[in-house]
Amino acid sequence: MTNFLFGRYLPGNSWIHQMSPQSKLLLSFYFVIVIFFANNLVSYGVLALLIIVVILLSGVSITFFLKGIRPLIWLIIFTVGLQILFSSGGTILWQWGPFSITNLSLINGGFIFIRFLLIIMISTVLTLTTTPLAIADGVQTILKPLKRVHFPVDTLALMLSIALRFVPTLMDEMETILNAQRSRGVDFGSGSLTHRVKAAVPLLVPLFTGAINHAENLSTAMEARGFTDSEHRSKYRIYRWQLKDTLSWIVFLVAGGLVLYLRK
């Protein structure tokens, strides 16, 4: 369900846990970009080594990472299969109608598989070691320079944090609504197209109505607590840049340089 965002965080005190969320976000992003450039076994090897070090430093047991892959397994197989069957060039090993397997396509399929793994691993490390709130704070820090052009960074961050705070609430409410309408005789997830389209209405109207009520009550409560606007507030949480961040950046930048150097 919402596992990709919530309930995934594992409290801890590891090197990775202690890094600032803005570093972790930017480094994950950077890592994905570097993956674009890797194109041979050695360069992938460098990235794989890096991710293994990161996983070890996160102090999270490997089973959590394997669990992260499991739901995606079919997608990975499908994409890799697509790559293998549709790729052109190289020596043809097998052919049937429009499908062909070549030695090149096999190699490319392998690389795509590695790419998948690398990206899933880095994002899993990020979400296992960083709370959604910290991610929102990280986004706020990263976007801070935009304040100069009057982009409402703080408003956006507050909005995001309220949204994240209400996701579990709305999910609970959705389940209750679902049950209430089920007991009024609605079959969700089956029947004809028109039936399914119609079934969305008794679910979504109450969900939205509830959300609007939350927004109104919350506005009153926020104003009663002295809220005026988001740009003039002090901040309770601050994630300071630490030595761990600097060291991690150095390692990642070196690894990135190596990949560029090693690629064909």
Next chain:
Amino acid sequence: MPKKNNTLRLNLLAMFIAIIILQTSIPLIGYIPIGPLSITIIPATVVIATVLLGTVDGAIIGGVWGVITFIRAYIWPTSPLATIVFVNPIVSVFPRIMIGLVAGWAYMALQKRIKRQSLSVSIAAILGSLTNTILVLGLIYVFYKAKAPQLYQINMEKLLPYLIGVVGTNGIPEAIFSGVVTPLIAVPLSRVIKRRT
């Protein structure tokens, strides 16, 4: 008195973002699978935001959906299509912002001419949904022609008809769905919102 409306707008946007997050992660309220296709309900949500909060806010909500799609294409893709197409931020974000804008403009223009709110909403929703489909299709084609680098280097030449086929065949029922369902949701909600403000 204090900027009540600003606070309310902030919170309404936050709730819409929360709903979009839910819809992108819980199939039951985000997607309706029909055979091999999967029709998304989320354009309806964007149009509802547009009708209730205005064009700009609708575009913001559309943009949020786009950003979520973009990020998820990397870390938690929902379909092979996502891994191929939506890893490009322009393909994943821009068309979704346009849903809000197009639906908003259409709704404002229609409201002046058509008396029945539900009809205006319906047409705006169909146009918004089609905007999404057409732009995604167009951008896939543009980036294919421009030979943009890809995350998973798939042979686009063979895949293009397939991609266009999937997006296109999804697009039509999606537009119909939006046209039918959006007014059924937006009209009672505009009543709820009007009562309080």
Next chain:
Amino acid sequence: MDKAISFNQVTHTYQANTPYAQNALDNISLEIPTNSFTAIIGHTGSGKSTLVQHINALLKPTQGSVTVYNRSITPTTTNKNLKELRRHVGMVFQFPEKQLFEETVIKDIMFGPKNYGMVDAEAEQAAIEAMKLVGLDKSLSEKSPFDLSGGQMRRVAIAGVLAMKPEVLILDEPTAGLDPRGHKEIMDLASYLHDHDHITIILVTHQMDDVVNYASEVVVMDKGKIVQTGTPAEVFADPKWVYRMQLNLPTSAEFAQQLIDAGVPIGQLPLTIDQLADRITELARKGENPDD
């Protein structure tokens, strides 16, 4: 007595096969007689809601079986067979006004009946009757439910369940957030449905006064187990045990306990205000004629 509902060694595990797995219901066996008024009590998180959701097949047992009017729900029952069962069991959730969605009050009330196969005219007739039952004026039927007051919205939601003509009605804290008048009206409605229409009522509540004033049977839950069943008098007989279950005594019993502590020989704890007043009367008469 005829049994409407029976639980046969039911266990329900949330998130089975994960590290978070927990037993919300633990090997429960229970029989609820036809046309009884059963209260289910227990502190927050004791499993009450999980229990009642099995009666409506919103949850299926992980182990064991639930039988409702000879229809069985087992871990392997397919979803197709559940709808037929649900039409016989109406469920009023906490804050049921949150489930309203239709354009008009009457349409919303007709929604359930139509889903269960009533034709329009039939559903409308059922809706009109249900509105009358819950005390909603006919003039409201074409209004949007979102234009009504909170109390009225709740009645619309309850009417929507009653219009399905259930044989069993589950009420999950139906009076939460209502003022005393609204509270009494809803409880009196439940009582009327029980006495007059012979509906089996299952009430989940924290209000012990409602338990003693309305229920004939009580089920006490703690940590996913049933720890006691019986009449209100049996269940509230031992105040220390009641407090240990993190529950309250009915107000009269609590007050009687204070009288006992102050040295008034009340004896067995009275449950209702009339029982207490009778007991005091009896004691006072004795005081006047010590020879009796």
Next chain:
Amino acid sequence: MKDIIQVKNISFNYSGQPLLFDGLSLDVHEGEWLALIGQNGSGKSTLARLIDGLNVLKKGQIFVDGLLVSDQNVFDIRNKIGMVFQNPEDQFVGATVEDDVAFGLENRQIDREKMHQLVKTSLENVNMWEFRDRIPANLSGGQKQRVAIAGIVALSPKIIILDEATSMLDPQGRQDILDLVRQLKEKNHLTVISITHDIDEAASADRVIVINKGQKIDEDIPGKIFSNTEQLARIGLDAPYTAQLIAALKRRHFDLDKEYLDREGLIAWIKQLVSTK
């Protein structure tokens, strides 16, 4: 006794609706626990919002601790008043317990060091410090209300308004919250306004004001208000338990010259009644 809140001849309506208040006046004494009782829809909650400047008056004036409620003063007034609302879910702004308590402090741009200190002491005050990392989804309704109270205490207000703050809690949670507020009231010399339709809660107030259809129909000490069981019944409120028991005894022909006694008083009277002469 000083009046910390003066409501003078106010009128108000929600847009498109008839007047809810038409010339309502009332006072709140400094340091008292005032219960405002009345049915749902009688206007109690609206009154609280008007006092806090959350809705705009049509006519009349409200003074809070000497300050007129107006655009200019609204933030000073909100510094003096802490409000706890009915729905625990809808006043929890922060992503965690700590962040929520900090929310009001952040709005006032309190220095970070001081903020951390205030959050800690406030959470300790309500026994929630060990829950500081929790997200709201993992708290009970009563715990959320405690956090709301901590968020208010952190701002050291003079007045706490409980706007049906316990009506969505189970009996245990209800009792805990009332005990907590009572404790804080003593410690910090607060004025408490409790908006409620729980008569047994109102019975322990210093003073009760009865609101019906936007009008103040009675104000007095609880004993007097609850003697008038007919009036309570007329506006759809229950009599307190002791008054109900007295009425039941009267039906059994016991003579008691009072309509209302508190529990201690009634226990003493019954004790005397049943003791052997």
